Amino acid sequence: MKKTFTLATAVLLLANFAFAQQRSQTQAGSPQRGNAPAAAQSTATKEEAPVKANTNIASRNIVPESSVITNHTVAINGKAVPYKATAGTLPVWDEEGKTLAGLFYTYYERTDISNKESRPLVISFNGGPGSASVWMHIAYTGPVVLKIDDEGYPVQPYGYKDNSTSILDVADIVYIDPVNTGYSRTVGKDVATNRFFGVKADIKYLAEWINTFVTRTNRWASPKYLIGESYGTTRVSGLALELQSNHWMYLNGVILVSPTELGIERGGVMDAALRLPYFAATAWYHKALPADLQGKKLTDMLPEVEQFTINELVPAMSRGGFISADERSKIAAKMARFSGLPEKVILQNNLNISTNLFWKELLRDKGFTVGRLDSRYKGIDKNDAGERPDYNAELTSWLHSFTPAINMYLRNELNYKTDLKYNMFGPVHPWDRTGDNTGENLRAAMAQNPYLHVLVQSGYYDGACDYFNAKYNMWQMDPSGKLKDRMSWEGYESGHMMYLRKIDLELGNNHIRDFIKKSTPKPGQAAKF
DSSP states (O other): OOOEEOHHHHHHHHHTHHHHHHOOSOBTTBOOGGGSOGGGGSOOOSOSOOOOOOSSTTOOSOOSSEEEEEEEEEEETTEEEEEEEEEEEEEEEOTTSOEEEEEEEEEEEESSOSOGGGSOEEEEEOOTTTBOTHHHHTTTSSSEEEOBOTTSOBOSSOOEEEOTTOGGGTOEEEEEOOTTSBTOEESSTTSOGGGTSBHHHHHHHHHHHHHHHHHHTTOTTSOEEEEEETHHHHHHHHHHHHHHHHSOOOOSEEEEESOOOTTOOOHHHHHHHTTHHHHHHHHHHTTOSOHHHHTSOHHHHHHHHHHHIIIIIHHHHHTGGGSOHHHHHHHHHHHHHHHOSOHHHHHHTTTOOOHHHHHHHTTGGGTOEEOSSOTTSEEOOSOSOSSSOSSOHHHHHHHHHHHHHHHHIIIIISOOOOSSOOBSBOOOOSOBOTTOOHHHHHHHHHHHOTTOEEEEEEETTOSSSOHHHHHHHHHHHOTTSSSGGGEEEEEESSOTTGGGSHHHHHHHHHHHHHHHHHHSOOTTOOOOO
8 A cells, every 4th residue: 555745744744853853752643754654755745735733742632633644545446546545633613613622534535536526525424322433444435444354253463454345436535533432532621521422412513523524625516425334323314404404515325334223213012023034134144043944045034034023023012912822822933933042932021032132042052142233243151041141242353353453554554643542432421312313304304305315234133223123214214105216225144344244345335336326416417306
């Protein structure tokens, strides 16, 4: 991967050379030549704005505004794509213009494009809430990906490599870390956290920040897309309407990766019943189903489970204890057939199997639990007895490979130096979840904006934000059926981060690439119904 410093960076280095010799730590926003690879010293470009330096060296205090620019090339689908990476921070202000926080971002721009007006911009968030943007940044859409095996498991030595499937060939991308995630922080302990930590507050301040970013980078003319994963789907669904209504910024697309419930009411019965197709997918993966089901392809087997769920299970559970004993027994038998669980366990729980119990029970006789976010992963508990796993087997595996890679990448490749800890997960609780109406927000934004399209991506083995609930979201968001031509869903034989599986990394990025191309209007194409 080729990397170069800008002239502005070099000038700044020379100006601080004497002071830098006295201190071994490197300034955030001001890379030192001695710490950079030799290839990074080869050329300089003249067009970049001056880099802002951190004068508080060896500090864990946030620098609200900083930037480092480096240049690179990556091969995507066999073609060289040159790009500029900007790693830095931009402020969050209050109503009087006082700086409250600095948000860390990483911005990738393809540099061989002359017409930025027609170049799409993808604005990327992860979830939590309290999670940094690291996951999709260095494992999905960005120009580098983790060094992991083909199914997503860690390998040593840790690291990253070029991402030959990145969407950077068709769109520029900015990855944003909300307050207390990544390197983003408030400027002091006296800043009220209720400005940031809640469904509505999160959407409001991030919309303001996006407005600043789009203005600073001169991207108002560009087709714009939001992509969010997990809680990030709650965030971007709300942002779609907030940006449109209060910033007059209209989007071309929203991509929901492993979506939450988006504030869409389910009730006890629907919540319980909708889990079954996910249970069936997981049981199929672990070869826990009867031979006739196990012998089918996953995608051929699941429609039968989905039909049973909607047409039989929901009505039966709606009547609770007032169904006959015979009907209850028949329903439990079918649930056992589709879930891989003993019929006795299903009856003992009145047909309502929690996800925690499922993760603990499915492989209990083999001495394993299954993962929450990706049930392909297996864990080992202290006791086989119990009603829930001791830990999330998949998440510990992912942190194993992601944490070293992001710290290495930001410091060594993008040359952003700071003593702040990169928060994979940061303290954001209590989180105010009142007023989550984000599914309806997204529907309203689509109704008001003929350009706006939605793509949903789900892993069949995701037990936290399962694929059938994602389908249910779409059904409830569009009760009239007038928006469904602009909504699409894709499923993958992996989990919450479906892109960790090599096959699905390529497939998922190709789906996004096609979605962007499809939803970017032709020159002169009017936004009208």
